[in-house]
Amino acid sequence: DFSFFLRENLEQFGIETVHFSDAQEALKHLEKNPELYDLIIVDGNPGVLSGDLVVSEIRDITLKVPVLAQSDASTYIQKMFTAGAVGAVPRNLKAEDFVKLESVLRE
Numbered sequence: 001d002f003s004f005f006l007r008e009n010l011e012q013f014g015i016e017t018v019h020f021s022d023a024q025e026a027l028k029h030l031e032k033n034p035e036l037y038d039l040i041i042v043d044g045n046p047g048v049l050s051g052d053l054v055v056s057e058i059r060d061i062t063l064k065v066p067v068l069a070q071s072d073a074s075t076y077i078q079k080m081f082t083a084g085a086v087g088a089v090p091r092n093l094k095a096e097d098f099v100k101l102e103s104v105l106r107e
Contacts, residue, residue, distance in 0.1 A: 071088070
């Protein structure tokens with residue numbers, strides 16, 4: 001549910017989004033299309049794979065694309081930072097946070 005909330009709000013700022021509910025499917029797509037992405041947001045606990053493993057796999061594919069950790073659990077975020085995430089997005093975003101997030105994304 002959160003990913004759809006995030007997606008809808010990002011799209012309001014004209015940011016094109018792609019959503020994958022399966023981390024392995026997302027990694028396969030990234031391997032074939034690394035140039036399509038300007039930013040990747042990874043959930044701390046996306047299901048079968050842990051968020052830090054997903055970030056590590058992304059880093060094996062590309063070092064160019066920044067990765068944001070998305071979780072309210074500091075332990076997930078710390079593990080994802082160690083694996084190569086460069087920032088974090090909390091799940092409790094408010095509407096006014098999207099203006100700030102948009103300026104970060106535009107940089």
